[in-house]
Structures are given as structure tokens and as C-alpha cells.
């Protein structure tokens with residue numbers, strides 16, 4: 001049984017004051033910061049510490065209590081449950097917010113797989129299709145699709161990785177190979193792996209009453225072999241809908257940050273300039289959704305990481321410190 005909202009909300013409220021904005025783990029060398037993760041490079045491993053930062057429109061909007069932990073633990077769950085499809089970078093999960101991984105040479109593309117036509121951002125398939133873009137992402141799509149309709153078959157809509165602070169740029173599979181970004185042979189492998197991962201994700205999500213609508217994979221090369229890196233099927237890299245809210249009206253409820261995107265849109269923010277601060281009530285609501293997703297998918301009760309966070313982070317990572 002998933003933990004009830006009534007039981008979770010007070011726990012989440014308590015953690016509003018404990019949100020992880022930045023970490024500074026001693027002995028691991030200099031930290032670099034992605035939008036969501038703090039990255040350390042002690043020796044030849046990569047230590048990814050998932051903070052509570054939330055990003056949308058390719059920028060950091062604020063923090064959501066316990067989000068980093070949910071993200072990291074969900075990624076760990078999915079890495080384990082996809083290891084038969086493709087190797088992954090995970091070496092160790094020494095703390096609920098931390099993954100220690102092997103360093104890869106990342107492919108310069110983000111591999112987005114979509115089973116439905118949806119989205120509100122400029123790169124989303126629905127936005128492009130509704131605006132009449134011809135062959136968005138190089139795809140042949142049937143006429144007359146409605147927003148949130150399933151696609152005839154899952155499709156890949158790749159983007160090239162943006163420089164810091166820039167938006168990702170839509171590309172096509174043909175362009176990736178033609179430009180030499182990825183060899184034709186390697187891309188064939190990427191495509192097969194990405195579609196198999198999505199299929200697996202969709203099946204496990206369905207058993208949890210969720211629809212894995214679309215998702216983004218990052219892949220890299222380690223020792224010459226294709227390897228899944230970063231995170232997989234988390235609510236940050238994926239869009240989930242509640243299956244029982246998806247009907248002929250095509251207005252499904254989201255379990256993910258589509259909620260914050262919609263809220264921003266409703267207050268008139270479209271991605272330019274500083275974003276309005278996220279109200280506590282929305283932060284709690286989002287945290288609840290993240291935790292419920294975790295419990296539904298893993299079938300496990302969520303247990304918040306012990307406090308104080310800094311002390312436990314340092315202790316868990318002491319074997320990597322010098």
C-alpha cells in the first residue's frame with residue numbers, strides 16, 4: 001500500500017526547511033553543478049549528488065523537498081530493472097541522494113522517445129505538430145492527431161545537447177548520422193536500445209497504474225561499449241500520466257513537472273528572464289507527486305534520508321574522500 005497523502009504531507013512540510021540547494025562534500029575535490037546534480041570527480045569515478053533543485057525550461061526554478069532523494073532512488077530502481085537491455089554506469093548508491101558511477105564519454109545527443117503526442121514547450125512534438133512544422137524531427141506523422149493522442153508507434157525525437165543555459169536543439173536521426181555526431185552503426189544500436197528501454201519502462205509503469213508518456217536517455221561510451229548514463233525514467237527525465245485519468249477527453253493528470261510548467265504558464269511565465277518563486281504549497285504538492293511516483297513504481301515505502309543531510313552525505317562518501 002502506498003503511504004497516504006495525509007501521512008506524507010506533514011513529513012514533506014518538515015523538510016521544507018531542509019531542502020538541498022547545494023552540497024559541499026569534504027575531500028572529494030572541486031564540485032561542479034549541473035541543473036540538478038552536484039558532480040564530484042574523486043579519482044576516476046564520478047559522484048552524482050542529486051540536489052532538490054527543480055529545472056524546467058532549461059533553468060533552475062527553485063527547490064522541492066526530498067526531490068533529489070526520490071530522483072536518485074528511482075534512477076537506481078530503473079537502472080537495475082533495465083540492466084539486461086543495456087549496461088549502465090552505476091557502481092554504488094552509498095546514500096539515498098548519491099550515485100557513484102563510471103565516467104563515460106557522453107554521446108552529444110539526448111535521445112527522447114515518445115509514445116504520445118503532447119507537451120507545452122517549443123521543442124515538444126505537439127507544439128511543433130500543432131504549429132504545422134513539416135516533418136517535425138524528420139518524422140512522418142498521420143494527419144488529425146489530437147493533443148495527448150497515442151502515436152501509432154513510439155518515435156525518437158533527438159536533440160543536440162545545449163551549452164550551459166541554452167535550450168536543447170531539435171535534430172533528426174538522419175542529421176545525427178550525416179553530421180558524424182554518431183556513426184551509423186552506433187546510432188542503430190542507440191535506436192534499438194532506446195526503444196527497448198522505453199518498452200520496458202512502459203510495461204513496468206503500466207503495472208503501477210502509470211503511463212510512461214515520453215522520456216529522455218543519455219548514453220555514453222565506456223571501454224568502447226554503449227552505456228546508459230545520467231538517470232533513467234525519473235520524473236525529471238520523463239513524463240508520467242496517471243493511467244486512470246487518461247480517457248477519451250485526453251486531459252490526463254501528470255505525476256511530474258508538467259505540473260510546474262503549467263503553473264508557470266498560468267502565471268504568464270514562458271521561459272524568458274527570472275522565474276517567479278515557487279510557493280510552498282506548490283512545492284509540497286510536487287514533492288508528494290514525486291514520492292507517490294516512487295512508491296507506485298517501486299512498490300516500496302518511501303523513507304526520508306536521515307538528518308542532518310550534510311553529515312550523512314560526508315559519512316557515506318568517506319571511502320571516496322582523500
Ligand SMILES: Nc1ncnc2c1ncn2[C@@H]1O[C@H](COP(=O)(O)OP(=O)(O)O)[C@@H](O)[C@H]1O
Pocket residue numbers: 033034035036037038039046048089101102103104105106218220229230231
Ligand atoms: N557516467 C557519466 N559520465 C559522464 N557524464 C555523466 C555521466 N552520468 C551523468 N553525466 C553528466 O553529469 C551531469 C549530471 O548533472 P545534471 O544536473 O543532470 O546536469 P544537466 O544540467 O546537464 O541536466 C550531466 O551533464 C550528465 O550528462
Ligand SMILES: [Mg+2]
Pocket residue numbers: 034036230
Ligand atoms: Mg540532467
